[in-house]
Amino acid sequence: MIKTAFQTSVLLLTTLATTVFASESSVLTKAQRAELQQLTTTASTSDLSYQIVESLTTEVGARMIGTEGDKRAIKWAVDKMNALGFDKVWTEEVAHFQWIRGDVEAKITAPFPQPIKAIALGESVGTGEQGIEADVVHFATLADLEAADATRVDGKIVFVSYRMERLKTGRGYGKAVGARVRGASVAAEKGAVGFIMRSVGTANNRLAHTGITRYQNDERRIPAVALSNPDADLLINQLKRNKPVRFFLKVTAMRNEVVTVKGANVIGEITGSQWPEQIVALGAHLDSWDVGTGAIDDGLGVGMVMATAAHIGQLDKRPKRTIRVILFAGEEVGLLGAKQYLIDHQATLKDHVIAAEWDFGLGKIYSMQANVAEPAIPAIDELASYLAPLGVAYNTANQGRGQSDMGLITDQGVPAMNFTPDGLRYFDIHHTENDTLDKVVPEDLQQNTAVYTIFAYFAAQADVEFRKAN
Amino acid sequence: MIKTAFQTSVLLLTTLATTVFASESSVLTKAQRAELQQLTTTASTSDLSYQIVESLTTEVGARMIGTEGDKRAIKWAVDKMNALGFDKVWTEEVAHFQWIRGDVEAKITAPFPQPIKAIALGESVGTGEQGIEADVVHFATLADLEAADATRVDGKIVFVSYRMERLKTGRGYGKAVGARVRGASVAAEKGAVGFIMRSVGTANNRLAHTGITRYQNDERRIPAVALSNPDADLLINQLKRNKPVRFFLKVTAMRNEVVTVKGANVIGEITGSQWPEQIVALGAHLDSWDVGTGAIDDGLGVGMVMATAAHIGQLDKRPKRTIRVILFAGEEVGLLGAKQYLIDHQATLKDHVIAAEWDFGLGKIYSMQANVAEPAIPAIDELASYLAPLGVAYNTANQGRGQSDMGLITDQGVPAMNFTPDGLRYFDIHHTENDTLDKVVPEDLQQNTAVYTIFAYFAAQADVEFRKAN
Numbered sequence: 001m002i003k004t005a006f007q008t009s010v011l012l013l014t015t016l017a018t019t020v021f022a023s024e025s026s027v028l029t030k031a032q033r034a035e036l037q038q039l040t041t042t043a044s045t046s047d048l049s050y051q052i053v054e055s056l057t058t059e060v061g062a063r064m065i066g067t068e069g070d071k072r073a074i075k076w077a078v079d080k081m082n083a084l085g086f087d088k089v090w091t092e093e094v095a096h097f098q099w100i101r102g103d104v105e106a107k108i109t110a111p112f113p114q115p116i117k118a119i120a121l122g123e124s125v126g127t128g129e130q131g132i133e134a135d136v137v138h139f140a141t142l143a144d145l146e147a148a149d150a151t152r153v154d155g156k157i158v159f160v161s162y163r164m165e166r167l168k169t170g171r172g173y174g175k176a177v178g179a180r181v182r183g184a185s186v187a188a189e190k191g192a193v194g195f196i197m198r199s200v201g202t203a204n205n206r207l208a209h210t211g212i213t214r215y216q217n218d219e220r221r222i223p224a225v226a227l228s229n230p231d232a233d234l235l236i237n238q239l240k241r242n243k244p245v246r247f248f249l250k251v252t253a254m255r256n257e258v259v260t261v262k263g264a265n266v267i268g269e270i271t272g273s274q275w276p277e278q279i280v281a282l283g284a285h286l287d288s289w290d291v292g293t294g295a296i297d298d299g300l301g302v303g304m305v306m307a308t309a310a311h312i313g314q315l316d317k318r319p320k321r322t323i324r325v326i327l328f329a330g331e332e333v334g335l336l337g338a339k340q341y342l343i344d345h346q347a348t349l350k351d352h353v354i355a356a357e358w359d360f361g362l363g364k365i366y367s368m369q370a371n372v373a374e375p376a377i378p379a380i381d382e383l384a385s386y387l388a389p390l391g392v393a394y395n396t397a398n399q400g401r402g403q404s405d406m407g408l409i410t411d412q413g414v415p416a417m418n419f420t421p422d423g424l425r426y427f428d429i430h431h432t433e434n435d436t437l438d439k440v441v442p443e444d445l446q447q448n449t450a451v452y453t454i455f456a457y458f459a460a461q462a463d464v465e466f467r468k469a470n
Numbered sequence: 471m472i473k474t475a476f477q478t479s480v481l482l483l484t485t486l487a488t489t490v491f492a493s494e495s496s497v498l499t500k501a502q503r504a505e506l507q508q509l510t511t512t513a514s515t516s517d518l519s520y521q522i523v524e525s526l527t528t529e530v531g532a533r534m535i536g537t538e539g540d541k542r543a544i545k546w547a548v549d550k551m552n553a554l555g556f557d558k559v560w561t562e563e564v565a566h567f568q569w570i571r572g573d574v575e576a577k578i579t580a581p582f583p584q585p586i587k588a589i590a591l592g593e594s595v596g597t598g599e600q601g602i603e604a605d606v607v608h609f610a611t612l613a614d615l616e617a618a619d620a621t622r623v624d625g626k627i628v629f630v631s632y633r634m635e636r637l638k639t640g641r642g643y644g645k646a647v648g649a650r651v652r653g654a655s656v657a658a659e660k661g662a663v664g665f666i667m668r669s670v671g672t673a674n675n676r677l678a679h680t681g682i683t684r685y686q687n688d689e690r691r692i693p694a695v696a697l698s699n700p701d702a703d704l705l706i707n708q709l710k711r712n713k714p715v716r717f718f719l720k721v722t723a724m725r726n727e728v729v730t731v732k733g734a735n736v737i738g739e740i741t742g743s744q745w746p747e748q749i750v751a752l753g754a755h756l757d758s759w760d761v762g763t764g765a766i767d768d769g770l771g772v773g774m775v776m777a778t779a780a781h782i783g784q785l786d787k788r789p790k791r792t793i794r795v796i797l798f799a800g801e802e803v804g805l806l807g808a809k810q811y812l813i814d815h816q817a818t819l820k821d822h823v824i825a826a827e828w829d830f831g832l833g834k835i836y837s838m839q840a841n842v843a844e845p846a847i848p849a850i851d852e853l854a855s856y857l858a859p860l861g862v863a864y865n866t867a868n869q870g871r872g873q874s875d876m877g878l879i880t881d882q883g884v885p886a887m888n889f890t891p892d893g894l895r896y897f898d899i900h901h902t903e904n905d906t907l908d909k910v911v912p913e914d915l916q917q918n919t920a921v922y923t924i925f926a927y928f929a930a931q932a933d934v935e936f937r938k939a940n
Contacts, residue, residue: 058707061584068583113538114531114763117903205675206762206903230906234763237528237907292676293584293704433587433676436700437707 027379027462035315036386036457042311043446043453044390049307050442052080053300057293057437064290065330066098066261073286074264077302077327081268084310086325087318088271091264094329094340098259099123101290102252104225106196109133110246112238117206118196118225120253121180121213122289122333125221127194131250132157132223134193138239142179145186154191157247158183161232166202170360170423176200177211184224185216194249195224198232203428206230210289211431212333223251263287263329265337268306270313272460274320277348280459281324281414282308282452283357283406285331292435296426299437300445301358302327308452312460319460321353328405331359338405342412349412354459354466356417357406358452361430363422364444365451367393369400371416372466379464386454390447392419415466417459419451497849497932505785506856506927512781513916513923514860519777520912522550523770527763527907534760535800536568536731543756544734547772547797551738554780556795557788558741561734564799564810568729569593571760572722574695576666579603580716582708587676588666588695590723591650591683592759592803595691597664601720602627602693604663608709612649615656624661627717628653631702636672640830640893646670647681654694655686664719665694668702673898676700680759681901682803693721733757733799735807738776740783742930744790747818750929751794751884752778752922753827753876755801762905766896769907770915771828772797778922782930789930791823798875801829808875812882819882824929824936826887827876828922831900833892834914835921837863839870841886842936849934856924860917862889885936887929889921 028036060076063069074091081089099122106118137156139145145153145160160179165172177200184195199209208228215221227235238245266286272278284301288294305325312323330336342349354372368387370380377398384394400418402410410416421444429435459466498506526546533543544561551559569592576588607626609615615623615630630649635642647670654665669679678698685691697705708715736756742748754771758764775795782793800806812819824842838857840850847868854864870888872880880886891914899905929936 054707058704058711059582061582061704112529112531204904204906204908206677206906207675230904230908233908234528234531234906237524241528434674434700436674436676436704438674438700438703 025378027382027464028458032461036454039311039315039453039457040450043450046307046311047442047446048310049300049303049445049449050440052303052306053295053440054437055080056299056302057295061293062290063286063288063294065096065263065287065333065336067290070263070287074266077266077286080306084306085313086268086270086309089268091266092340092344094263094265094336095260096263096330096333096336098256098261100254100256102126102254105131105250106225107248108235108238108245109248111241111243114234116231116235117208117228118231119208119210120251121224121226122210123255124213124224124251124253125255126251126253127223127249131248132193133246133248136235136239136245136247142183142186145183148190150190153187156192157194157196157249158187158192159235160197161236163198163229164200164202164427166424166427168422168424170426172202173200173427180211180226181214184213184222188220188222189217192222194222196247196249197226199226199228201229201427201430201432204229205434207432207434209431210291223249225249225251265329265341266327268309268325270309270323271318272320272322273318276322277351278321279324279352280321280456281326281352281355281406281409282456283326283328283355283402285337285359285405286327287330287332289332289431291433293437294435295437296362296435296439297430298359300362300440303445304358304449304452307449308456311453312457319457321460323456323460331405335405335408338408342408349414352409352414354415354417355402355406355409356419356452356455357403358448359404360421361423361426362439362441362444363424363426364447365392365419365421367395367420369395369418370398371400371410372398373468376464376466379462383455383458386458387451390451392451413467417455421448495848497852497934498928502931506924509781509785509923509927510920513920516777516781517912517916518780519770519773519915519919520910522773522776523765523910524907525550526769526772527765531763532760533756533758533764535566535733535757535803535806537760540733540757544736547736547756550776554776555783556738556740556779559738561736562810562814564733564735564806565730566733566800566803566806568726568731570724570726572596572724575601575720576695577718578705578708578715579718581711581713584704586701586705587678587698588701589678589680590721591694591696592680593725594683594694594721594723595725596723597693597719597721601718602664603716603718606705606709606715606717612653612656615653618660620660623657626662627664627666627719628657628662629705630667631706633668634670634672634897636894636897638892638894640896642672643670643897650681650696651684654683654692658690658692659687662692664692666717666719667696669696669698671699671897671900671902674699675904677902677904679901680761693719695719695721735799735811736797738779738795740779740793741788742790742792743788746792747821748791749794749822750791750926751796751822751825751876751879752926753796753798753825753872755807755829755875756797757800757802759802759901761903763907764905765907766832766905766909767900768829770832770910773915774828774919774922777919778926781923782927789927791930793926793930801875805875805878808878812878819884822879822884824885824887825872825876825879826889826922826925827873828918829874830891831893831896832909832911832914833894833896834917835862835889835891837865837890839865839888840868841870841880842868843938846934846936849932853925853928856928857921860921862921883937887925891918
């Protein structure tokens, strides 16, 4: 294997870090530091995490809860964990109602008829076979819609055109996603017959972004779709002509709330040699939206955490604590797997010594932040010194939260580790048909996996109480 | 208007060029050079060409010959030329058979079932309602397919996976497009039941690229579709597992060869003041594929040549020669408008003093090459000196050819001017749903329009015989 510049620099610098960091008070022993050094070399040169994503996207593909793809994904995950040498592998059932995406036909019918690329928001109702046609009323933001008089909205199709900002931190998402989650409900309360919005996404592709929408009032549900960015631009350009713009929308999506579908959290462990009941929890979500092949959301998270455990499982001896990989079910439709996990594991939550998830895409990790008890901070300092050679800066605020699913777990008092990647490209792809294997950057994924491997090994070996006193 | 860096540098440098280039032998008079200077300022600061593309894509959109969109485009073009102050505007009918795109349903059915994003190649036949399902036989290139024994191909769906190179010159297209044009015919001759190929395109979007395919043998026509790049990758990854890969294809496209549809070349003139019968011909094609809104192919060509004529039409006096803008019909389905133009204008082809088309996208022009009589070369040298400040290098090979439609015209002995743009991004977008207004770079389009304006003015004023002696 030809070493990349990334690999070479990491190996040199990690050698330095694991050699130099050797005070009397260090958490890892000299032998453990040597083992960590070896493990870092392995994770920084292996393509195992990429191979896992390749396998998942090629052999399974899209896997929304309740679909055949999800069933195949669960079997795939169990088989893969077993093949990778996990000590224990099992599934825990998660239930949901059935939602079928169907198709969307959208078009401007006046003043200038043109087809529009749109996608149903997750769990939207349909329009019925005949579709709906109405004048468009345009709001720049959800706040503008909220402030509008119902007389402007009644009988109309509401269009919210707010465009998500493209930022390294990904923070544009938080400002944009409210319209997706609540927009249809707000519009419906004011009498709208349909809700269309600019996709929560940052690329100019004719691929609209899906994602969950929520109905606040079950009596007033209206169909909700996202337009691609270029289609939202086109609609705005027609609106600028100051003539009424008519819109036709046919959505064949179906919420079958009397039908229960089953998914599963898939869980695998590398069992601890000294304190097997103590759990270092690594999460990702197994489900994806039913578009794309779920490569970046969250196939590469699946690849990272499975490869992390597998690398550690290849050591001569199991670390002291158990490393538990949790592949959550139904994250996309409302963190269903995490909610079920909290129910199923309430009694042993106190034994989860620290937790981290990966559900934020395809860039290199550039920052870390823990959330641990004060006396454990020197241990995190030491961990930070091992990660610094991989380009990971240390945010000492000690207010980290688990990502997505694991956020619910760490909100219950489980200590957290949060790693922040370069999120610039993530929302170009997220929740679209473009979420495919070619978007994964192997070198970035290698860095991500190396970071998780160092973290997991450290947490599993460190004789440190990370949990805050109650 | 805030001047861009491009505008400021062009204005300074053009002033220099038009002042300095003032030898006894110069083609333009001092007064004409002053007028050219003013015109350059106008074209380098105006957003007229962008506004024309915005109008065409917003008010018309897709416009394949034979569709309602094409009819609207013809009316739009006539109205727009009149509004822009052209002296004469008319249309010339072009006929073709009817082709209806229909839909494509494509999927891998074994070993790992997954949906595939595909688009029918232009003028492909359909599969019938029941679709076809067969094993896939894979060839890396068209040449490999051509060399293959028919026994390997008979009864199969042929897949050609050659990937187009992404180059500034756009020359990867020529190497890749043969499979699109001829692949289905070669496969059919060997007994294939269907033809699927990697899109002739350079982006990793799940948007497949259409474009014309040709049947060599009317008795053996098989359905032909292009897969998006990520879908072609997925198919290859499944093929790598060394199990038979089954593929299902349903294409509802229809060739109605007994139905004639009508398009039209739309032609407008700024009539010459001294030699009105002598024509400087500026071309672009009005039709587009029926995906996207035809912004870059060839909406921006339409915008450039219409704005060029309009800028010149705003001068106090008409130039000596006529500037004729030809918006060709049916370029995408086989240069139909250009072929009809040659028939309709055979008698006056000798009066076309020079011709240029724009049908190559969205980058800045970086090179020019003429094809003129030897004695006219000093005049081209002078033109080159006016264009150099805009970043246009001068290729003195004197073997230029008109682009696309205009290639047929210049092949008949009409002198040619060819301008070469940075083509790196063009084939990311070309012939896909992504061909929309947001892809147009206003500053690049401004430069393109300035180049065409300088060229057209120069050619219309220069008392030079560009045509080679017969």
